[in-house]
Each structure stands twice: as C-alpha cells, then as structure tokens.
Amino acid sequence: xxxxxxxxxxxxxxxxxxxxxxxxxxxxxxxxxxxxxxxxxxxxxxxxxxxxxxxxxxxxxxxxxxxxxxxxxxxxxxxxxxxxxxxxxxxxxxxxxxxxxxxxxxxxxxxxxxxxxxxxxxxxxxxxxxxxxxxxxxxxxxxxxxxxxxxxxxxxxxxxxxxxxxxxxxxxxxxxxxxxxxxxxxxxxxxxxxxxxxxxxxxxxxxxxxxxxxxxxxxxxxxxxxxxxxxxxxxxxxxxxxxxxxxx
Numbered sequence: 001x002x003x004x005x006x007x008x009x010x011x012x013x014x015x016x017x018x019x020x021x022x023x024x025x026x027x028x029x030x031x032x033x034x035x036x037x038x039x040x041x042x043x044x045x046x047x048x049x050x051x052x053x054x055x056x057x058x059x060x061x062x063x064x065x066x067x068x069x070x071x072x073x074x075x076x077x078x079x080x081x082x083x084x085x086x087x088x089x090x091x092x093x094x095x096x097x098x099x100x101x102x103x104x105x106x107x108x109x110x111x112x113x114x115x116x117x118x119x120x121x122x123x124x125x126x127x128x129x130x131x132x133x134x135x136x137x138x139x140x141x142x143x144x145x146x147x148x149x150x151x152x153x154x155x156x157x158x159x160x161x162x163x164x165x166x167x168x169x170x171x172x173x174x175x176x177x178x179x180x181x182x183x184x185x186x187x188x189x190x191x192x193x194x195x196x197x198x199x200x201x202x203x204x205x206x207x208x209x210x211x212x213x214x215x216x217x218x219x220x221x222x223x224x225x226x227x228x229x230x231x232x233x234x235x236x237x238x239x240x241x242x243x244x245x246x247x248x
Contacts, residue, residue: 015067018058022079025054029083036091044091045151051083052140077119084143085115095150096166107170114174115139134183137176137226144222152215181229
C-alpha cells in the first residue's frame with residue numbers, strides 16, 4: 001500500500017516551463033532586494049519589471065500548455081509575495097522611507113502586509129468572481145508603480161516634500177490593494193486569436209513611447225491604471241446621483 005502511494009506521488013511531478021518562469025520571477029525579485037541594499041536602485045527597479053514579465057508569462061504559458069497545477073498556483077503566489085510584496089517594500093525603504101525613521105519602516109511593512117492580504121483574498125476567491133475584473137489593485141501593477149517611480153527618481157535628492165509624497169503614494173497603493181474597487185484584469189484577451197491592424201499599430205506606438213523614456217512612460221501608464229479604479233467608482237457614483245436627481 002505504501003509503495004502504491006509513493007508511485008502516485010512520483011507520477012504527479014511538476015511542469016517544467018511554467019515553474020521555470022515562476023522561479024525566474026522569484027530570482028528577479030530577490031535580486032531587486034540585493035541591488036537595493038547595495039544602493040543600485042535603478043537596477044532594482046528593472047529587476048522588478050523582469051519579475052513582472054516572468055509572472056505574466058508563467059500563468060499564460062501554463063494555460064496555453066494546459067499545465068496548470070495546484071503546486072504551480074501555490075508556488076506562483078509565494079513567488080509573488082517576494083517579488084511584489086517584500087521586494088517593493090524593501091526597495092522603497094532603502095531608497096527613501098528609511099529617512100522617515102520608524103514611521104518609514106512601518107509604512108514599508110504596511111505595504112508588504114497589504115500585498116499578503118491581497119494575495120490571500122485572491123486565492124480564496126478564485127473561481128467565485130468575474131474573471132474580467134480584479135477586486136482591488138493587483139500587487140503586480142502596484143509594484144510597477146513603485147518600480148517606475150524609483151527608476152525615474154532614483155538620482156533626485158530627497159527633500160521633506162519628496163519623502164511625504166513617497167509615503168502618501170505607498171499608503172495609497174496599499175489601500176487600493178485591499179479595497180473592493182474593481183480593476184480590469186485583461187484576462188479576456190485571447191493571445192491565440194486574431195486582432196485588428198489598429199490594435200497592432202497601437203501596441204507598436206506603446207513600445208516606441210516606452211523606448212523613448214522607459215521609467216517616465218511606465219510610471220505614467222501604471223499610475224493611470226492605479227487611478228482608473230477610484231476614478232470609475234466616482235464616475236459611477238455621480239451617474240447614479242444624476243439619475244436619482246432626475247427622477248425627483
């Protein structure tokens with residue numbers, strides 16, 4: 001009986017390519033931490049973006065190859081905690097928040113804690129929500145805001161105003177991650193399907209814009225995405241209010 005169980009365990013195995021991409025993302029997140037500790041904040045930011053690319057690909061590849069497993073899901077979640085929770089928090093602290101003393105590391109810890117809460121909520125809600133939307137800002141675009149901000153401003157001299165701004169941005173991202181605000185997930189995009197010439201042209205324009213000034217363009221793109229959730233909430237609120245006033 002024991003030998004039969006051992007054979008079942010051996011036969012399960014894990015899929016190589018998706019988990020290899022997850023490992024690459026984990027490595028990039030860890031490398032971002034090491035780079036920030038050594039003062040190479042631009043390299044740390046780039047490493048976080050590499051982790052995001054790997055994180056985007058591992059899930060897509062697993063679905064395309066029909067290689068999704070419970071092990072892969074759990075491994076991906078743990079990797080995300082390091083790459084998009086611990087890494088951004090420590091990079092922010094090493095780059096700027098450390099100048100705020102105890103308040104700085106508490107804000108950095110709050111960010112990491114909100115990522116953990118965001119991931120835990122996502123894991124237990126899988127299959128129960130509309131796949132077109134995320135409840136709360138996903139930790140990946142939140143980390144992208146952090147990475148692009150550090151990348152663009154890493155050579156600037158810190159002032160009390162910049163420290164306060166970084167603290168406010170960090171707190172705002174933390175609040176968005178654990179909020180009930182809906183964000184588009186873009187999971188409905190079919191990578192195997194056909195698309196229009198206009199969409200291809202727009203993608204080319206985005207790549208051109210990013211190549212001109214990567215940190216600035218990425219900061220603008222991901223900041224707009226982070227703001228899109230609260231903006232749509234306000235738009236829906238005012239529309240409902242206008243309809244209510246029209247009925248009276």
